[in-house]
């Protein structure tokens with residue numbers, strides 16, 4: 046199966062997709078940061094504003110935790126998107142960073158910020174899962 050190098054118009058297409066995705070993630074990061082800020086203010090507000098029931102407080106904390114882990118995931122995604130955009134500019138986009146083979150376009154269509162081919166990716170995932178609970182971002 047011959048995997049071809051991406052053409053200039055294909056690169057432009059992916060650049061556009063990545064930039065749109067980056068804008069979306071930035072908006073989402075800003076939104077969630079606001080929510081966290083508001084939530085933290087409520088939690089650390091004066092004693093009279095504290096929820097009366099411990100259960101309520103626990104729910105608030107759970108939401109905060111959820112928002113923070115969501116924020117971290119989005120920030121991680123933003124980093125990966127920015128790296129992919131850099132690779133387009135450096136003309137290394139679409140090439141697996143581990144084995145140096147071209148990443149099939151079918152994979153880029155699903156995951157425009159993929160930096161590894163499927164084989165290397167699953168190998169890496171297996172490695173990382175052994176070390177610690179790797180957060181899945183794809």
Ligand SMILES: [Zn+2]
Nearest residue numbers: 141144162165
């Ligand atoms: Zn590879």
